[in-house]
Amino acid sequence: MTKKKKCSNVLMFKCLPRSEREAFYYWGSNDKRGISLVLTLLIISSVLTGTILVADITIRHAQIIHGAEISEKAYFATETGIQKSAYQALKNYTDISTYSLSGTLDDGESTYTATVSVDTECPNPPTECSAGAISATNAWTISLSAGESFQLNIDINGTIYPASVQITRSGSTDTDIIVYECTTTTGTPRVCGETMSQEFSITFPYTFNITNYATKYYKLRINNAGSSSENYVLTPTGALPIGIEISSIGVYTGYERRLKTNLPKWQKFGI
Secondary structure, three states: OOOOOOOOOOOOHHHOOHHHHHHHHHHHHHHHHHHHHHHHHHHHHHHHHHHHHHHHHHHHHHHHHHHHHHHHHHHHHHHHHHHHHHHHHHOOOOOOOOOEEEEEOOOOOEEEEEEEEEEOEOOOOOOOOOOOEOEOOEOEEEEEOOOOEEEEEEOOOOOOOOOEEEEEEOOOOOEEEEEEEEEEOOOOOOOEEEEEEEEEEOOOOEEEEOOOOOOEEEEEEEEEOOOOOEEEEEEEOOOOOOEEEEEEEEEEOOEEEEEEEEEEOEEEEOO
């Protein structure tokens, strides 16, 4: 009769048959290998995810930089159209009724087109006039502090001016009105000739006659010579051009930028 071994709880594993002990070792080994495989896959997955994220950020950054470069080149082309048109209209007094501009920059890929039109819109509605063109029904109110001056140039070539502008004031502040006039040369550029005359007045209302604008340029100057502020109302017989508007389009490799700017032919002078 075989005598069975007595095993304590501590030595219970050693008392198991050999086949059972080997099965236990085998199961434990497989479990460790499974955990190692899972950890390895997690590490590889993290590395791949990080690589993809870095690559995506790099690509997006490159796209942003490339897009910014394209936008800047298109914008530069647009600005070129603005500057060249402004020079022709304001310095060379080019006839804006027939003027248009197109060209290509030195890179051979950036192109621009521009047009010039007259600006008759109220510059500061509703304070100085209502929104829309300055006209017989939409007078332009100019506010001048003591010692300030206002000047309007009537010298846009290729536009239509009203026959006259009536000037009134709201109070009785001492005021000087000076009108400069010159006969223009023919051809391009159309500029003032050698002779310029001026007219001086302190009487209100005053009618500023500009019927000969096709052959003459004018400058209207209003000086507040008093010690208090004054409002002056300019009422033309028709739409009054007070500046030019330039619209320009720049294109680079299919990317387009548009700009529109207003260049006034009037200004205020401080004390």
